[in-house]
Amino acid sequence: MINNLKYxxxxxSFLLKQLVERDFKVKYKRxxxxxxxxxxxxxxxxxxxAIVFSNVFKFSTPGVSYLTYLLIGLTYFSYFSEASNLAMxxxxxxxxxxxxxxxxxxxxPLSKCIFVGINFLLTLIPLYIIIIATGTGLNWAHxxxxxxxxxxFLFTVGMGFILSTIAVxxxxxxxxxxxxxTIWTYLxxxxxxxxxxxxxxxxxxxxxxxxxxxxxxxxxxxxxxxxPTLGQWAGCxxxxxVIFIIGIIVFKKNQDKFIYYV
Amino acid sequence: MKKKENKIITxxxxxxxxxxxxxxxxxxxxxxxxKQGFINLFNIKKRKELKAKRKKNVFWALKxxxxxxxxxxxxxxxxxxxxxxxxxxxxxxxVMKPTEGNVDVYGNICPMIELGAGFDPQLTARENIYLNGAxxxxxxxxxxxxxxxxxxxxxxxxxxxxxxQNFSSGMVARLAFSIATxxxxxxxxxxxxxxxxxxxxxxxxxxxxxxxxxxxxTVLYVSHSLAAIKKIxxxxxxxxxxxxxxxxxxxxxxxxLKYMEGK
Numbered sequence: 001m002i003n004n005l006k007y008x009x010x011x012x013s014f015l016l017k018q019l020v021e022r023d024f025k026v027k028y029k030r031x032x033x034x035x036x037x038x039x040x041x042x043x044x045x046x047x048x049x050a051i052v053f054s055n056v057f058k059f060s061t062p063g064v065s066y067l068t069y070l071l072i073g074l075t076y077f078s079y080f081s082e083a084s085n086l087a088m089x090x091x092x093x094x095x096x097x098x099x100x101x102x103x104x105x106x107x108x109p110l111s112k113c114i115f116v117g118i119n120f121l122l123t124l125i126p127l128y129i130i131i132i133a134t135g136t137g138l139n140w141a142h143x144x145x146x147x148x149x150x151x152x153f154l155f156t157v158g159m160g161f162i163l164s165t166i167a168v169x170x171x172x173x174x175x176x177x178x179x180x181x182t183i184w185t186y187l188x189x190x191x192x193x194x195x196x197x198x199x200x201x202x203x204x205x206x207x208x209x210x211x212x213x214x215x216x217x218x219x220x221x222x223x224x225x226x227x228p229t230l231g232q233w234a235g236c237x238x239x240x241x242v243i244f245i246i247g248i249i250v251f252k253k254n255q256d257k258f259i260y261y262v
Numbered sequence: 263m264k265k266k267e268n269k270i271i272t273x274x275x276x277x278x279x280x281x282x283x284x285x286x287x288x289x290x291x292x293x294x295x296x297k298q299g300f301i302n303l304f305n306i307k308k309r310k311e312l313k314a315k316r317k318k319n320v321f322w323a324l325k326x327x328x329x330x331x332x333x334x335x336x337x338x339x340x341x342x343x344x345x346x347x348x349x350x351x352x353x354x355x356x357v358m359k360p361t362e363g364n365v366d367v368y369g370n371i372c373p374m375i376e377l378g379a380g381f382d383p384q385l386t387a388r389e390n391i392y393l394n395g396a397x398x399x400x401x402x403x404x405x406x407x408x409x410x411x412x413x414x415x416x417x418x419x420x421x422x423x424x425x426x427q428n429f430s431s432g433m434v435a436r437l438a439f440s441i442a443t444x445x446x447x448x449x450x451x452x453x454x455x456x457x458x459x460x461x462x463x464x465x466x467x468x469x470x471x472x473x474x475x476x477x478x479x480t481v482l483y484v485s486h487s488l489a490a491i492k493k494i495x496x497x498x499x500x501x502x503x504x505x506x507x508x509x510x511x512x513x514x515x516x517x518x519l520k521y522m523e524g525k
Binding site for chain 1: 286287355356357358359373375376379380382384385389392393396397398399400401402
């Protein structure tokens with residue numbers, strides 16, 4: 001098993017790197033600001049949402065900076081939404097390759113998740129600027145944050161596997177997922193605090209959202225300067241791992257059939 | 263596909279194809295759409311027709327094909343369009359998994375089935391050499407090592423930093439061929455690609471192919487040019503509607519020709 005993984009890594013890590021590199025080159029080709037868009041985009045998005053939600057809807061999070069609160073959720077969620085979207089279409093988009101050369105098909109969703117992941121790491125720069133500028137401050141618990149990145153990544157890769165499999169068989173998924181993601185945005189406490197949901201059953205159901213678990217983990221470190229509780233560690237890890245494993249199973253079971261649906 | 267690299271090779275068999283069949287579902291495209299479903303709702307006759315058609319819409323691209331290839335053999339595949347030649351090569355190359363049967367390949371394969379797979383038109387030739395190389399399964403070291411050779415052979419040095427979308431199709435083909443042929447594989451799969459580029463490049467590429475074939479490589483070769491098949495192949499397999507019609511030496515070509523003329 002371990003040897004097998006090593007073999008696969010040695011054989012396909014170069015291809016993976018090339019695919020990610022291609023995405024970067026193509027994305028920023030001929031744009032003047034290039035990679036700076038990765039920094040600028042979340043900042044502008046946040047500015048718009050901050051203005052709308054704190055001024056128009058008067059949302060606030062007592063005791064902590066609303067701006068930071070918002071940006072944490074936004075950073076995490078937009079990674080998920082962008083990466084899962086790209087991963088979903090990656091297999092269908094690369095049919096011409098799959099039909100010609102042998103390569104492991106999971107490499108396409110995976111490369112998209114890594115590509116957006118690098119962008120995600122860049123968006124941490126504006127996030128930290130905001131953390132410092134709003135006076136939220138740093139603490140040593142920040143060292144645990146990468147755990148939430150890994151969970152987010154695993155969760156997204158798993159979703160990418162599931163979505164790209166469905167998209168091969170049912171192309172309508174591209175449209176359906178657009179709606180799902182919109183609903184998901186509002187059901188995840190990104191712009192609001194989950195405590196404003198007064199119905200306790202609903203609140204419980206919302207906490208089952210893996211993205212809530214992951215974002216909550218990050219918030220407890222950044223905003224409340226807490227070392228996450230055991231429950232938070234578990235919630236975050238289970239969210240990532242379960243979907244990741246389900247994704248692998250679904251993808252593996254169906255990948256040989258892809259070729260018939262070209 | 264299974265790659266049993268650790269198995270001891272006893273009698274120098276390189277490829278073992280065992281009773282493979284490949285089924286395609288032609289009806290998938292017309293499977294179901296809301297629009298069609300709605301239209302057919304009012305047309306009972308059509309609905310029955312469609313149902314029957316869907317059942318019939320199974321197409322066997324390959325049916326019960328078995329053969330063995332020994333080390334150093336050059337096997338030519340002939341047959342009419344749609345006989346299953348390319349599908350067979352794709353199954354051997356591992357691109358497709360056969361619906362039934364087994365394929366065992368002992369050795370590394372260089373599938374030159376469709377060249378230039380994975381070229382990104384927006385990237386430059388230089389970037390595409392690495393990308394396409396990676397898609398073909400090369401390592402970075404190998405490409406670094408052979409980069410000069412690729413550039414030299416394709417005669418595209420001055421266009422190295424031009425996006426491939428600005429290339430002529432001949433130039434793209436030349437680049438693709440040059441990348442595909444830098445390896446020294448044990449098994450070479452060739453699907454009709456010798457006619458690449460202009461006359462000068464054709465001669466050059468043919469010579470390179472011959473060198474690769476001549477070096478003791480095991481080759482699977484698909485072509486409609488019987489002359490080429492006769493020239494290089496030691497064994498010829500004639501496919502007809504997904505089944506093997508005849509196996510033998512180059513005399514199979516003559517029989518095939520006679521058969522096609524008589525049609």
